[in-house]
Amino acid sequence: MNSLYLASQSPRRRELLTQIGVQYQMVSVDVPEQREACESPSDYVCRLALQKARAGFQALQSRRLCSSEELAKAVVLGADTLGVLGDEVFEKPLDHNHARQMLRQLSGASHQILSAVALVSGERHALRLVTTQVNFRELSDEEIDAYWASGEPCDKAGAYGIQGLGAVFVKSIEGSYSGVVGLPLTETAELLKDFCVPVWQAQD
Structure with a gap:
């Protein structure tokens, strides 16, 4: 059985892994989130996921966070x-005005959420991308400003959280709910199985 390390500070991803009984440890990484010129959104999100996983594995090596046997x-x-x-x-809003701009654009429209997950172990890696369509109802400026004042949109891609107060904006989705939250669980569990990391473990 292999040991899992999560190269993310996202509380949503931690909660989702815990939800399916995956035991893991945290590893801190710093990967610049800057889209390259002419890079498609799908290429961008996949590159970041893989870079974070690789940076996490390199951190385990360089910082000697685990023994050679554990590595x-x-x-x-x-x-x-x-x-x-x-x-x-x-992506995440820069400030109130940026969040208001994004939510106004999403209002009454359908958009896509791209969620990529990558696993790295030694020289081996694997990657999955999940696309979900999210359909919003019409939003008023008063709702948008009140939502920002709640503090929830500050660290959310698209300036909303479907698992929180932002759920009232969503008419329907087509695809992976957990992918919209931040980690597509079906695809993640399949990858973990391939890397001999079990789900449904009893939590310590």
Whole structure:
């Protein structure tokens, strides 16, 4: 049985892994989230997920966070999520005005959430990308401002959290709910199985 390390500070991803009984340890990474010129949204989100997983594995090596025996059984998970409307990418809002702009664009429209998950172990890696369509109802400016004041949108791709107060904006989705939250669980569990990391473990 291999040991999993999560290269993410996202509380949503931690909660989702715990939800399916995956035991893991945290590893801190710093990967710049800057889209390259002419890079498609799908290429961008996949690159970030894989870079985070690779950076996590390198951190285990360089910082000597585990023994050589533990490193041989270490698997690092990296993930990234972003929203797409037309050709525009929606990441985390920079401020109130940016969040208001994004939510106005999403209002009454359908957009896509791209969620990529990558696993790295030694020289081996695997990657999955999940696309979900999210359909919003019409939003008023008063709702948008009140939502920002709640504090929830600050660290969310697309400036909303479907698992929280932002759920009232969503008419329907087509695809992976957990992918919209930040980690597509079906695909993640399949990858973990391939890397001999079990789900449904009893939590310590």
